Amino acid sequence: MALKWTALGALPSIDMKPDYFAGEYLAVAGAHDDRYRDAIANGPNLHTFLSKFEGSHGQRLRPSLLIRSDAYPERPNSEAISSFMDIVIACVVLDVRVRTVTWRRNVGPFYADSFEIYPWMITPDGKRLVAQNAALWAVHELDKFRGTASAAVPVQEVGREATHPRFFKQLHAIWKSHFIDGQDGWTSRAILRSLKMATSALRLSSPTGSTESFYDYGRILSLWVSAFEVLVHPGSTGKATRQRVLDLLKTISWQSKMMQEATHQADFGGGNVGNVRLANALYVKMHDLRNDFLHGNPVETEKFRLDNGTWILSYPAAIFRMALSTMLPDPDEVTREQALAGEKTREEYWQHLQAARYRDDCEECLLAAVKRQPADDK
Structure with missing residues (x-):
């Protein structure tokens, strides 16, 4: 039986191309991923919410998504989500740092800031927006929303690298053992x-x-x-x-x-x-x-x-x-x-x-x- 995927948050500063930063419970997916499209289908007005993101100079963006499956026993807590994102960041940014030194040029997301989850997210019923973090708790209307990528880091593509899937698999096994098992x-x-x-x-x-x-x-x-x-x-x-x-x-x-x-x-x-x-x-x-x-x-x-x-x-x-x-x-x-x-x-x-x-x-x-x-x- 296929898993049902639901969006937890938007990541407007990365364009996730590969589909292997995913487990049975959580995933970071780009627009070409079947799980991404499933999350869109399962989220009322989610497509509209994502269509309102722009770069700092007006260019249209298609944010990647952090999504969860219905295999997760309940909505994951912030510690589990944060730790999962640490794994994805380690798989991508560590290798980018290494190659930037050897190639003498930037080759992808150089900072963990690129993977920040946008503070505003549409509610499960699609009727309003909610922002909640240590500094902010607010509710607003979707039609007035304008989303932006980070002004401090560029929007960058996460490409397909042969070194990443195994590293993610190794780290994800530890994450699953700790947070699921x-x-x-x-x-x-x-x-x-x-x-x-x-x-x-x-x-x-x-x-x-x-x-x-x-x-x-x-x-x-x-x-x-x-x-x-x-x-x-x-x-x-x-x-x-x-x-x-x-x-x-x-x-x-x-x-x-x-x-x-x-x-x-x-x-x-x-x-x-x-x-x-x-x-x-x-x-x-x-x-x-x-x-x-x-x-x-x-x-x-x-x-x-x-x-x-x-x-x-x-x-x-x-x-x-x-x-x-x-x-x-x-x-x-x-x-x-x-x-x-x-x-x-x-x-x-x-x-x-x-x-x-x-x-x-x-x-x-x-x-x-x-x-x-x-x-x-x-």
Whole structure:
């Protein structure tokens, strides 16, 4: 029996092209998705509501939708919705951040702000509009409504990427276990909490992006370090430490020799300077900068620059993507040995390589931290 889908909110700043950011209970769908059309059919005046959205310069928009199915036992609470959106944001924005560094140009939604759910939504009976958040509770009429996308971020397309479906499947399994099945394991909770911190770190550094300061960069860096610490926290048996994060980063299976070699200096304090892998060295610098900012110690802008002139904030997304993927079970992984032995087909192996392409992207991104950069980057 087909599921019935109902709209929960509009996302006017993204044009969602793929149909795989969906589970049995919640989905983010674009206008070409059958579930989107089902939600339109099931929502009185929803089509009219969506037709009233425009860009800041009058261009017509077709907002994507956050939708739920009738398989959900009841209307999902705000925590479940927020966590689901964190998963979608991680799948899209982390990879965009990584590729923007390697391709030297923006390649999609760069900020989590692009996925903001519009505060106004039509009621289930289609008779009026309601806005409800921490700052606003209001009711209005549909015929007077004019919807707009965010003025701070551009409306951007979310394209089809081979690396996204498996990542979403892995994260969604944790979300479902926690919010649907009621299994409150510590590791699952830590991952979902860590994603929340990462989403905050991926937002604009200021509400409009036009009044940011050096201190906003420190706040963002602090959120990134917190995301790593939440990820490795052992629960009631201990606490998150810099060493726990470094131990996790040591378990990452880097492919290139430059990423594997422990040839990068890291200052551990008290005159203790050691050689570690590149990702570990970058994290030590991030951690020290975070401590200086949060403790009010003197910090200069140049502290955010690495020796080759690149910004330290260019690299947390790649390290976090790899750390998170290292922690997630991957039941769909296909090894070269399995393909050679005939246990898996060449096509299955090829699909696995495409889904794991993010590893190459992350390594290329992190190597930009030590490679010589063009003069215009310095």
